[in-house]
Amino acid sequence: LxxxxxxxxxxxELIRARGVDVPLEEISRxxxxxxxxxxxxxxxxxxxxxxxxxxxxxxFATLARDSLTAADARAAFEAFLVEACESQARDRALLDALSxxxxxxxxxxxxxxxxATLLERLIQRTQRxxxxxxxxxxxxxxxxxxxxxxxxxxxxxxAPQAWRRHLALVLDAxxxxxxxxxxxxxxxxxxxxxxARAMRGRRS
Amino acid sequence: LxxxxxxxxxxxELIRARGVDVPLEEISRxxxxxxxxxxxxxxxxxxxxxxxxxxxxxxFATLARDSLTAADARAAFEAFLVEACESQARDRALLDALSxxxxxxxxxxxxxxxxATLLERLIQRTQRxxxxxxxxxxxxxxxxxxxxxxxxxxxxxxAPQAWRRHLALVLDAxxxxxxxxxxxxxxxxxxxxxxARAMRGRRS
Numbered sequence: 001l002x003x004x005x006x007x008x009x010x011x012x013e014l015i016r017a018r019g020v021d022v023p024l025e026e027i028s029r030x031x032x033x034x035x036x037x038x039x040x041x042x043x044x045x046x047x048x049x050x051x052x053x054x055x056x057x058x059x060f061a062t063l064a065r066d067s068l069t070a071a072d073a074r075a076a077f078e079a080f081l082v083e084a085c086e087s088q089a090r091d092r093a094l095l096d097a098l099s100x101x102x103x104x105x106x107x108x109x110x111x112x113x114x115x116a117t118l119l120e121r122l123i124q125r126t127q128r129x130x131x132x133x134x135x136x137x138x139x140x141x142x143x144x145x146x147x148x149x150x151x152x153x154x155x156x157x158x159a160p161q162a163w164r165r166h167l168a169l170v171l172d173a174x175x176x177x178x179x180x181x182x183x184x185x186x187x188x189x190x191x192x193x194x195x196a197r198a199m200r201g202r203r204s
Numbered sequence: 205l206x207x208x209x210x211x212x213x214x215x216x217e218l219i220r221a222r223g224v225d226v227p228l229e230e231i232s233r234x235x236x237x238x239x240x241x242x243x244x245x246x247x248x249x250x251x252x253x254x255x256x257x258x259x260x261x262x263x264f265a266t267l268a269r270d271s272l273t274a275a276d277a278r279a280a281f282e283a284f285l286v287e288a289c290e291s292q293a294r295d296r297a298l299l300d301a302l303s304x305x306x307x308x309x310x311x312x313x314x315x316x317x318x319x320a321t322l323l324e325r326l327i328q329r330t331q332r333x334x335x336x337x338x339x340x341x342x343x344x345x346x347x348x349x350x351x352x353x354x355x356x357x358x359x360x361x362x363a364p365q366a367w368r369r370h371l372a373l374v375l376d377a378x379x380x381x382x383x384x385x386x387x388x389x390x391x392x393x394x395x396x397x398x399x400a401r402a403m404r405g406r407r408s
Contacts, residue, residue, distance in 0.1 A: 139366065139369070140369055140370070140373065143355050143359075143366065143367070143369065143370045144370070146351075146354050146355055146358055147350075147351030147354060147355060147370060149354070150350050150351060150353070150354035151347050151350055151351060153403075154350055154399045154400070154402065154403045155347075155391065155395075155399045156402075157398065157399070157402060158391065158395040158398050158399050159388075159389075159391050159395050159399075161388050162343065162347065162388070162390075162391055163347070164387045164388055165343070165344055165347065165386045165387060165388060165390065166344070166347045166348070166351060168384070168386045168387055169344065169374050169377040169378075169386065170373050170374065170377065171377075172376075172377035172384055173373040173374065173375075173376035173377040174373075180372070180375075180376055182369045182372045182373065183365075183368045183369060183372055184363075184365050184366070184368055184369060185363075186366075186369065187359065187362065187363050187366055191359075191362040191363050194361065194362050195358045195359050195361070195362050195363070196358070198358065198360075198361060199357075199358045
């Protein structure tokens with residue numbers, strides 16, 4: 001397990017710096033391990049990439065779960081949004097590089113479904129406690145992530161933190177008190193899945 | 205001039221349907237004109253693409269100019285945002301296809317600068333009349349457009365109007381009364397220009 005962690009850390013760093021095609025030998029070397037150990041843990045590049053993404057999704061799920069049990073629902077929801085957007089912005093290039101490789105993994109799809117359920121619970125809990133407008137839905141959260149990623153991508157060389165201003169605008173619109181009804185139906189889970197898949201596909 | 209309009213209309217339609225590489229002969233035929241007439245009006249594909257984009261920017265400038273003189277500043281600003289986002293969403297594919305071709309045109313750059321000035325005047329006028337938070341800047345408007353385009357792109361096959369919910373959230377955050385200070389400095393014009401150029405480049 002220790003070796004596995006070291007390999008994942010080295011892979012994370014090297015793929016960020018050099019892209020998803022970085023030789024596996026270099027990853028094992030950077031982890032201070034032999035290539036045989038790498039293959040014992042990850043029989044293919046595919047397996048390594050999927051493990052990296054699974055780890056990231058797990059971290060995201062933990063973040064959502066922790067927010068679910070925090071005392072102040074509204075503050076916890078806002079803090080979750082900020083942290084989630086930070087990781088979307090920071091890991092954008094890595095996620096883009098990995099996602100195309102790992103497309104079609106049933107395990108990752110299940111992890112994404114679990115996260116969608118957690119996010120819905122988080123939204124509903126915040127609404128129940130009066131900390132969030134009633135018409136805010138999972139798809140509004142997802143669209144915010146897409147927006148932040150695009151802004152982070154576009155401003156990465158000139159002002160990599162600029163997305164924070166856009167997020168702050170959206171946060172200002174979340175209290176139940178200021179809400180005017182959002183137009184149109186929110187996307188269903190199925191629509192969100194299809195849209196996210198299309199986006200990942202376009203990047204590959 | 206009439207022929208020029210017909211050629212631009214035909215080009216707009218065909219490039220939308222088939223991409224920017226559609227044969228010029230087909231464009232002149234769709235306009236009911238000969239290829240010689242096309243070349244007299246547009247000596248190259250480059251010239252045609254630049255004319256299409258210039259027309260679109262001019263329409264955008266007119267929209268901003270009309271809003272500047274409307275009686276109710278706040279309502280005019282909101283209506284401008286909705287219309288501008290509608291055209292960003294609707295013409296996304298066309299704009300993406302054209303932008304890479306027309307990169308580096310000094311004339312288009314000048315048109316973009318004139319629009320930036322108009323938008324700043326529109327923002328300042330709305331703020332002066334109390335219809336918009338004081339910390340809203342040109343770069344916040346630009347980031348909203350980027351966000352809408354990404355959402356429209358991602359949802360185009362499943363829910364092409366979904367971006368309206370994201371816009372509606374942002375609209376709810378615009379009144380001066382609900383504003384909490386936006387974090388960080390807004391992007392300068394120069395930064396916006398660099399970022400927009402990088403985005404257009406990435407698409408080509």
